[in-house]
Amino acid sequence: FLTPKNRISPLFGYPISIFFIIVNEFCERFSYYGMRAVLVLYFKYFLRWDDDLAISIYHTFVAFCYLTPILGAIIADSWLGKFNTIIYLSIVYAIGQVAMAVSAIHDITDSDRDGSPDNLTFHIVLSMVGLLLIALGTGGIKPCVAAFGGDQFGEHQDKQRRTFFSVFYLCINGGSLLSTIITPILRAQNCGIYSKSKCYSLAFGVPAALMAVSLVVFIMGSGMYYKTKPEGNIMLKVSKCIGFAIKNRYRHKSKQYPKREHWMDWAEEKYDKLLIAQIKIALRVLVLYIPLPMFWTLFDQKGSRWTLQATTMDGNFVRSIVIQPDQMQTINPILILTLVPVMDSLVFPLIKKCGLNFTPLKKMTVGMIVAALAFVCAAVIQLQIDKTLPVFPSASQSQLKFLNMGNTPITVQFQENQLNLTGAQVSFTTNFLKAYDLIYKPQEGNNEIRFINGMSTPVNVSSAAVHYDQIGPLHYSNYSEIKNGRATFTLQSGSQSCEYSKDFGFGGSYTFFIPSTLTLGPNCHESITESVDIKPNSVHMALQIPQYFLITAGEVMFSVTGLEFSYSQAPSNMKSVLQAGWLLTNSFGNFIVLIVAEIAKLPKQWTEYILFASLLVAVSIIFSIMASFYTYIDPTAIEAEFKKKLHDDEDDKKEELQKSEFKMEKRDSVSSDNGDKKHVQTSM
Secondary structure: OOOHHHOOOOEOOEOOHHHHHHHHHHHHHHHHHHHHHOHHHHHHHHOOOOHHHHHHHHHHHHHHHOOOHHHHHHHHHHHHOHHHHHHHHHHHHHHHHHHHHHHOOHHHOOOOOOOOOOOHHHHHHHHHHHHHHHHHHHHHHHHHHHHHHHHOOOOOOHHHHHHHHHHHHHHHHHHHHHHHHHHHHHHHOEEOOOOOEEOHHHHHHHHHHHHHHHHHHHHHOHHHOOOOOOOOOHHHHHHHHHHHHHHHHHHOOOOOOOOOOOHHHHHOOOOOHHHHHHHHHHHHHHHHOOOOHHHHHHHHHHHOHHHHHHOOOEOEOHHHOEOOHHHHHHHHHHHHHHHHHHHHHHHHHHHHHOOOOOOHHHHHHHHHHHHHHHHHHHHHHHHHHHHHOOOOOOOOOOEEEEEEOOOOOEEEEEOOEEEEEOOOEEEEEEOOOOOOOOOOOOHHHOEEEEEEEOOOOOEEEEOOOOEOOOEOOOEEOOOEEEOOEEEEEEEEEOOEEEEEEEEEOOOOEEEEEEOOOOOOOOOHHHOOEEEEEEOOOOOEHHHHHHHHHHHHHHHHHHHHHHHHHHHHHOOOOOHHHHHHHHHHHHHHHHHHHHHHHHHHOOOOHHHHHHHHHHHHHHHHHHHHHHHHOOOOOOHHHHHHHHHHHHHHHHHHHHHHHHHHHHHHHHHHHHHHHHHHHHHHHHHO
16 A cells, blocks of 8 residues: 555645546546446337336336445445456446446347347347446446545545546536536447447447556556545444434333433443544434435436437427437536536625525525526427327227328228328328337437339339339338438339439338339429428427526526535545445436326327426425524534543543542541551550
């Protein structure tokens, strides 16, 4: 173990070792957030799970990622030390990322070469093992890396240490920002050995490579690190102390035993009074944490429900810039980097100048309400999306499509319905008979395209993305997927051909009718008739920006302020305990998503958004009432006063002991004198 005396010479006033730690953190955060950005879409479209199951597994994974830091802290402080814990769990982490990348290779089980895996069990098992290892790795190293970086600075480097933590936080958001831009682009590509499909393997493979780079960079700096020995974990000590107090109180519940001022005082028989006093202070803060998981219940749905919401929206932005649904998450780190300095240097000082006492707990309450408003916005957007979604026949209904493939108009009379069809025209009537059309909205923002040949000769239709089989006379092709953007189709019959082009949006379904009168040539596109079976997404993805702004503003007021409040109100040796409690609120919040969604079973998504918003408002009211009874303290001053009191008590005890010893010595001296006189008399 390196000691402060043999640290490597600093560079620009900073230990060289921290540069390895900063690069390590950037790569690790890129790896984690890049994988997580596309995870819910991988569940839905690759593993073919429904929305509810995909969201349930997603939030279970996130919950475990915030549960395992406690395990990592215990391992580091009680057994391996921070350095070895980071090394070993990073290896586990990297193996998990590789497992996820392999699980997304469809060619492994795609025996029929149709672009989708045939043995889903293999892919599901491998991906679940990968996620378990990732949760253990990312959670296990979370409490170690920042603390290990802080250990590299000497006592005289407080300014450099503060700068390090600022850069460290910047790396977290930088890695998150870049990964949520890059991995969705990789996912949207088509790749494969034998057949092409969405490239989830590449989207997971790049984060796996970054995790390997993170591990290698961290190991490279091994000889330069200052490494401390494990000194025991305070959380274990606190847990044992609380457990003993409860157990001892239960043993002495009889009325014959006098009551004590606080239930933690029942631990005095075994534990130091200063530790008990520090635990009392920490428990006052931990009680306030009880309502907090509800905030994370809403916040972490931006990576699940909101991403799925974006798949039903139009992602075409200015100048043909196309945003993928999972790229909308990049708004959060961008706004974080913007709002944190704006809030700290402008908004909060302005509120203070207005004479308002905007305490940390009040900020957190407002942050919860703002987050609830974000879900109200999401509900309003969902209502607009629902208006554009196709209404498919129910279990007791069917749909009938009429297509006039001739050149002359016809009239169709069916019960009470009368349809007038001109030549080469499609019309619809509902609630009659089953039609062999799509019964679902096209997935992943793609478009489903088919052609109907009304000519008396076969036609070949092809494009750069897909090649249709030969379409016989008066027959139709199967549906094929076409990405958004401009697509050009080549129609060929015999030696003649022509081209037909169209711009496609997101999530539409189209039938193109080739009339019998079509003449293959430069103007053939004028004769082809288009029927929109399912309308493309028309609600623009940019409408999600307000809800992202509100949830991020809520995060700044809630999360950043909450961490600051916890740190300022924690005793010197209890800061890691409160950090563990804070991470647990995030973990429990993700479990609440599963519970509420399972119990509610609401048929409309917008009603679920309103339910979560209502729950958070109710919780924020409860939290504000609890906060009104909280008294802000200075733990350092209290600890100093308590130590002084203990010191004074010890001095008093010593003084009493000295007086007692003096009396005993005096008494012994008198007894000795009396004994000598008696001896003299006896001798005489």
